Amino acid sequence: MKEETIVKCTDCASRDLLHDNKRGEIVCNDCGLVLEENIIDQGAEWSVFAPEDENRARAGAPVNLMLHDKGLSTDIDWQNRDFSGKAISPSTRSQLHRMRKWQARARSSNSRERNLQNAMQEMNTMGGRLELPRSIQSEAALIYRRALEANIIRGRSIPGVAAACLYIACELAGVPRPIADVSHKLRMGKKELGRTIRQVKLKLRIRTAPKEASQFIGQFCSKLDLKPEIENAAKEMFAKIKELELDSGRGPTGLAAALIYIAALKGGQRRTQRDIADISGVTEVTIRNRYKELANALEINMEELM
DNA sequence: AAGACGAAAGTGGTTGA
DNA sequence: TCAACAACTTTCGTCTT
Numbered sequence: 239m240k241e242e243t244i245v246k247c248t249d250c251a252s253r254d255l256l257h258d259n260k261r262g263e264i265v266c267n268d269c270g271l272v273l274e275e276n277i278i279d280q281g282a283e284w285s286v287f288a289p290e291d292e293n294r295a296r297a298g299a300p301v302n303l304m305l306h307d308k309g310l311s312t313d314i315d316w317q318n319r320d321f322s323g324k325a326i327s328p329s330t331r332s333q334l335h336r337m338r339k340w341q342a343r344a345r346s347s348n349s350r351e352r353n354l355q356n357a358m359q360e361m362n363t364m365g366g367r368l369e370l371p372r373s374i375q376s377e378a379a380l381i382y383r384r385a386l387e388a389n390i391i392r393g394r395s396i397p398g399v400a401a402a403c404l405y406i407a408c409e410l411a412g413v414p415r416p417i418a419d420v421s422h423k424l425r426m427g428k429k430e431l432g433r434t435i436r437q438v439k440l441k442l443r444i445r446t447a448p449k450e451a452s453q454f455i456g457q458f459c460s461k462l463d464l465k466p467e468i469e470n471a472a473k474e475m476f477a478k479i480k481e482l483e484l485d486s487g488r489g490p491t492g493l494a495a496a497l498i499y500i501a502a503l504k505g506g507q508r509r510t511q512r513d514i515a516d517i518s519g520v521t522e523v524t525i526r527n528r529y530k531e532l533a534n535a536l537e538i539n540m541e542e543l544m
Numbered sequence: 545a546a547g548a549c550g551a552a553a554g555t556g557g558t559t560g561a
Numbered sequence: 562t563c564a565a566c567a568a569c570t571t572t573c574g575t576c577t578t
Contacts, residue, residue: 429555436557522548
């Protein structure tokens with residue numbers, strides 16, 4: 239096997255890659271795609287001088303947050319055999335039976351545990367649909383645990399809250415997704431999802447930095463199959479807009495969509511407003527309104543581009 | 545016929561009294 | 562708690578390519 243260093247995202251071709259050695263992953267900073275998993279951690283070995291949890295990363299299997307009990311439990315085998323495979327006497331047998339029963343109860347007796355089991359599984363498949371890296375899924379799992387403990391699941395559906403947690407985890411990781419995109423891929427209402435996201439953030443006091451159009455330009459361009467030059471042009475234009483403070487109060491996805499519309503026209507790779515609207519989660523009307531404003535501010539003559 | 549245009553009315557969230 | 566407000570959507574008839 240030859241050593242190969244990854245320099246570019248296979249999805250959006252971005253070179254902005256994040257090497258997360260603790261988690262053993264290489265993640266694209268633009269689109270959040272996991273390019274490499276299970277890389278061997280080159281960090282320090284177990285040290286008795288620093289016994290904190292974070293530094294225990296290489297002692298034993300990693301604690302997996304996606305399992306409802308963090309993967310720490312021991313199963314009692316169903317077979318009535320001892321370790322050497324011999325049959326066990328009837329007296330210890332009934333004792334084992336009681337132990338199994340007890341364990342089953344302890345693990346998922348209360349509704350909270352069952353809820354967690356359910357949710358973790360749900361988030362796993364959802365994370366797959368959204369192609370999220372494990373690091374983000376783990377973060378989302380953590381948020382869900384907190385949400386459960388804070389009693390905000392009551393009156394809401396498990397998939398609803400799970401989706402909200404995944405969305406928030408993306409935000410926290412600096413690779414936000416448009417709500418429209420998430421709601422579409424997970425087949426749930428945009429309104430409801432948005433509401434749940436807001437409430438979870440409010441109750442758990444999670445604050446996220448305001449999103450910027452630049453965070454969406456990479457994602458959108460790759461979905462539209464646009465040349466890297468166009469992506470760069472759009473990002474440059476955004477920098478100017480930001481300087482002029484014309485980005486305030488505007489939705490970042492709409493802004494990104496409009497910038498890409500202009501950049502694509504200028505770069506000779508025209509895309510219809512409809513196409514851009516579909517992937518960005520804003521309407522054609524918003525793209526129109528925005529790009530008229532922007533062309534005006536940047537003194538771009540759109541007529542001669544048509 | 546497809547794409548772009550823009551007016552008008554409606555929606556849901558934020559803000560400030 | 563309520564009303565005003567800005568951003569965005571929906572809808573739809575019209576113009577342009």
